[in-house]
Amino acid sequence: MNRFFLDLHALQTVPPSNLNRDDTGAPKTAVYGGTPRARVSSQAWKRAIRTYFRDQHLLDESELGVRTKKIVELLADRIHGLDTSLAGAEALRIADQTVQATGLKTEVPKRKADQAKDGEPEPAPEAKYLVFLSARQLDGLARLAVEGAGDIAGFFRDKKNKARAKEIADSRHSVDIALFGRMVADVADIGVDAAVQVAHAISVHRAETEADYFTAVDDENRDEETGAGMIGTVDFNSATLYRYAALGIHQLSANLGQGLREDEPRTEPVRRAVEAFVHSFISSLPTGKINTFGHHTLPDAVIVTLRTSRPVSFVSAFEDPVRSESSGHVREACERLAAYVPDIERAYGEGDAAPTWVLRVGPNTQKLAGLGTEADSLGALVTAVGQAVADRLDKPA
Amino acid sequence: MSTSPTSVLALLLAGPLQAWGAASRFSRRTTESAPTKSGVIGLLAAAAGIARDDDAALAVLAALRFGVRIDQPGTRIRDFHKAMHPVTGKTMPLTERFYLADAVFVAAVEGDHALLERLDAALRSPVYPPFLGRRSCPPATRVDLGLHRDAVLEDVLRTVAWQASPWYRRRHHHPETGQLTVLREKQPGEDTPADTLCDQPLSYSPAQRRHALRSVVTDRVRPPRESAHHDPFDAFSEDDDL
Numbered sequence: 001m002n003r004f005f006l007d008l009h010a011l012q013t014v015p016p017s018n019l020n021r022d023d024t025g026a027p028k029t030a031v032y033g034g035t036p037r038a039r040v041s042s043q044a045w046k047r048a049i050r051t052y053f054r055d056q057h058l059l060d061e062s063e064l065g066v067r068t069k070k071i072v073e074l075l076a077d078r079i080h081g082l083d084t085s086l087a088g089a090e091a092l093r094i095a096d097q098t099v100q101a102t103g104l105k106t107e108v109p110k111r112k113a114d115q116a117k118d119g120e121p122e123p124a125p126e127a128k129y130l131v132f133l134s135a136r137q138l139d140g141l142a143r144l145a146v147e148g149a150g151d152i153a154g155f156f157r158d159k160k161n162k163a164r165a166k167e168i169a170d171s172r173h174s175v176d177i178a179l180f181g182r183m184v185a186d187v188a189d190i191g192v193d194a195a196v197q198v199a200h201a202i203s204v205h206r207a208e209t210e211a212d213y214f215t216a217v218d219d220e221n222r223d224e225e226t227g228a229g230m231i232g233t234v235d236f237n238s239a240t241l242y243r244y245a246a247l248g249i250h251q252l253s254a255n256l257g258q259g260l261r262e263d264e265p266r267t268e269p270v271r272r273a274v275e276a277f278v279h280s281f282i283s284s285l286p287t288g289k290i291n292t293f294g295h296h297t298l299p300d301a302v303i304v305t306l307r308t309s310r311p312v313s314f315v316s317a318f319e320d321p322v323r324s325e326s327s328g329h330v331r332e333a334c335e336r337l338a339a340y341v342p343d344i345e346r347a348y349g350e351g352d353a354a355p356t357w358v359l360r361v362g363p364n365t366q367k368l369a370g371l372g373t374e375a376d377s378l379g380a381l382v383t384a385v386g387q388a389v390a391d392r393l394d395k396p397a
Numbered sequence: 398m399s400t401s402p403t404s405v406l407a408l409l410l411a412g413p414l415q416a417w418g419a420a421s422r423f424s425r426r427t428t429e430s431a432p433t434k435s436g437v438i439g440l441l442a443a444a445a446g447i448a449r450d451d452d453a454a455l456a457v458l459a460a461l462r463f464g465v466r467i468d469q470p471g472t473r474i475r476d477f478h479k480a481m482h483p484v485t486g487k488t489m490p491l492t493e494r495f496y497l498a499d500a501v502f503v504a505a506v507e508g509d510h511a512l513l514e515r516l517d518a519a520l521r522s523p524v525y526p527p528f529l530g531r532r533s534c535p536p537a538t539r540v541d542l543g544l545h546r547d548a549v550l551e552d553v554l555r556t557v558a559w560q561a562s563p564w565y566r567r568r569h570h571h572p573e574t575g576q577l578t579v580l581r582e583k584q585p586g587e588d589t590p591a592d593t594l595c596d597q598p599l600s601y602s603p604a605q606r607r608h609a610l611r612s613v614v615t616d617r618v619r620p621p622r623e624s625a626h627h628d629p630f631d632a633f634s635e636d637d638d639l
Contacts, residue, residue, distance in 0.1 A: 003524060023477040023491075031472050031498040032413040034564045042533035043478060193449070197526060199535050202413055246526055246535060311526045315413055316537045319562060348539050 004392060005311045006247040006274065006385070008281050010299035011204070011333050011365075013240045016212075017295035019286040020044040026209050026235040030202055033319040038203040038239035044286040045243070046198050049277070050176050052284035058276040059175055069126040071133060072096045072106055076124070078142035079149075086149055089122060094152045096125050098145040101156040101165035104131060134174030141168050175273045178255035179247075195252035196245060196277065197311070203239035204318040204333045211235050234292060240329035242318055243299070245281055246311035249274065249389055267393040275386040278304065282359075282378060300330050301368050302359040303337070304385055306392065309350060314340060331364040338367035355388055357381055404510040405553040406517055407542040408437065409560055411501040415471070415529035416494065419596045419608075424492040428530065430470065431580055433596035434463040435608055436530045437504045440540070441516050442601070446524030450602040458516075459598050461506040464581030466554045466618065469561040471500025496534070501560050503542065507550040517544045554579050555618045566622075576617040589614050 018027045020040045030039040053059060075095035079086050086094060099106055106125040144165055148155025156162050181194030211233045218229030249270065256269045265271075282302055285295070305312075317340035324332045345351055356372030359381045375381035416428040417436045438458050447454045476494040506513065520527065520541040527540050542560075545553050559566070559577070583591060597611035 003522060005526065022475075028476065030413060030474060030496075033562065034499065034568065037413075041476060041478070193525070194532065197528060197532055197535055200414055200533055244535065248526060251525065309522045310520070310539075311535065313412075313535045313537055319537070320564065 002250060002308070002392065002395065004249045004306060004308045006249055006278075006389070007303075007305045007307060007311050007313075008243075008245045008247070008278065009303040009314055009337075010243040010282060011240060011301045011330060011337075012201075012243060012297060012299040013328070013330060014238060014295045014297055015293065016210075016236045016238045017293040018234065018236045018289040019295065020288050021235070024235075027237050029207070029209065029237075030200065032202055032315075033321055035206040035321045036208060037205075037321075038207040038237045038241065040201040040241065040286060042198040042200050044288070045201060045284070046180060046196075048284040048286045049198075049280040050180065053176075053276045053280040056280075056283075058279055059272060069129070069131065070124070071104070071127050071131050072099055073124045074133075075099060075138060075141055075145065078138055079145050082142055082146045083149065086146070092124050094145050094149050097152045097156060098141050098148075098165060099127070101162045102141070102169040103166060104128075104169075133169070134177065136174070137168055141165065144168060175256070175269075175276060178252055178273060179277055193251065193255075195248045195255055197247075199244040199313060199315070201241040201243040202315070202318075203237075203329075204242050204336075205240060205322040205324075205329045207237050207239050209235050209237050234289070236289075236293065240300075240322070240333055242315055242333070243281075244313045244315060246313075247274065247277060249306075249393070253393065265390070265394075267390040270393060271386045271390040274389045275382045278385050279378065279382045282381075298361075299359075300361050301334060301337075301365045302381070303341070303356065303368065303371060304359075304381065305354050305356045305372070306385070306388055307350060307354045312344060312349060314344070316340070316344075328364070330362075334360075334365045334367045338371065341371055357384055402510070402547040403507050403549070404513050405505050405507045405545045405548040405550055406513040407545065407553055407557055408440075408504040408506075408520075408540050409501075409538055409542040410437075410504055410529055410536065410540065411469075411560070411562075412529050412534055412537040414474075414496045414498055414531075414534045415500055415502075416496045416531040416534060418530065419594055426492065426494040428473065428495045428497055429594075429596075430473075430497070431465050431467050431578075432502050432504050432530065433594070434459075434582075434611060435596040435598040437463065437465070437506070438598050439601060440527045440529075441506070441519070443525035444519040444523035444527055445516060446519070450600070452600045452602070455598060455601060457512065461508040461512075462550055462582045462584075463504070463506055464550045464554050464579055465502050465504040466557075466620070467500075467578045467580075468503055468559055469499070469501035469565050471497040474498045494531075496531075499562075501562060501565075503554065503557055503560055505550050505553050505557075507548075507553075510546060513544055517541055550581060551579075551584075551616070554581065554616075555620060557620060559620045559622055576619050579616040579618050580613050581616065583612050583614055587614075 020028050022028050028039045028041060030037050072092060072095045076091040079091045079095055096106055105128050108123055108125050112123040179196045213233050215228035215231045252273060253270045282299055314337060317336045322329045322332045357375050358368050358372045359375045360368050375384060410432055417433045418427055419429050419433050442455055442458055474496050476496060478492045478494055527536055528534050529536055591612035591614045593610045594613050595608050595610050597609040599607040599609055
């Protein structure tokens, strides 16, 4: 099939903040080009992206999934929703058998089993691993369970029914599983490899962690010597971050499958997923200590490229750290990219054959204007990228 | 022992972060100080689009002789990682992940020329994009560093120019006196003292990932400096006040 990748790059400035901290409470760091940098882990930003497109309803609820061990309880709820006569322990038993028919192992956690000895109701079995299932998969399994509810064990002894359970668990993956992957350690055939690769964000400049010493006054303290109610320190840094992600459109397409509805183009699920991802990548923000620092920023500049060869990170442009101490880092970072990108595209890229879009804010980003088609809003960028992806998918291989 | 000429494919592995685990289990994800054979063969297999459970196709790649040169060792950083349960909001077990920051390696595989030619092409147009040991570590540069026809692994790792970053070269002013460490597999029939590492890939199948022990010989080499590199502004480096 056609191979192609979507590269997303963003320059984003955050004021004093602590988006992603280590076990000492300090912001995460890395060394690059021999100098210390601020770092935000890929996991933290991926979580922010997932949370964003759920919270902003960028996709229909039925297109999304949950990651949980409590799959038996979730399924029992849905079974009860379909057939109210199936409830409580009975619904749990049917759900458990159905989950096991997909090939997943379940067990009652030992700790809970011990608690239950004191006359409490039997706790629900749980999957041994976190399982990532879409709402549509859960609905499909619930319908299958209700169909076989009369004699659930006998129902799944029939190989055909067992195969149906496996098939439901292996199709109609939710968009976030298709994007970010799923690891189910003991059932290889329902594992999904992530289509997206998110790099750790690092500052384009040298960044040191600083400590804010604070005291808090006790408002109700009427003593003459008031003193402080508490004292402490909060670590923080501020940074202009280079953020990068690569999305394998062909992988995403394979993970998602084709359109499920007759009345929409077959490329629709991929287009919707790409649009949701691009939108969320740009707009999302890890919320670590956000109420302390209020670091609600958006990228100053975004570059998106659709390639048929290999993904290309531009992080090397910042290996030599940006040094402009007095006028911020955005202008020089943009100048670096404006010089670096045409250079690397000429040497290894596809040159003008790779459609590129630029979304940028303010005069500091002026130099990036020539790198691609300028989008005047996030919405316009998302639509243009989604449309280009759908057009490419429609082209014969 | 085969006498037919073999070729060598060289790879450049450089990026802000890399992580090459050989013995990671449970919640402590460590990294070796150099790329593992499993990690590099996995990168090639991914580029070529070999499925995770295709052990037969993997065996062809895993039979390539492997070596790696440490051009810029980097520093080890520890990443503390917390996951929250998306439904209950409870904290999942804490994990520690180790990364190599700021490292540069030259890896090489030796074997059949036609196979290496296919892999070289795959690196330039991969099915699954390459990453440096962990998916969140994309390479900062191109990965393909040249296919050497009728070559021997040891020679390539001795003659490929030193790939360290300009800032690193500036700080290590006398690389000619210094040598680089090469970790390579034994030649057939060679009798050299060797370490063992459990990174010979047998299967990447998620259900049963398997590795075998492999012998690793440590050499010291003195590669040429990149002659073409001449930056007049090196003399005005601001590095000293960093």
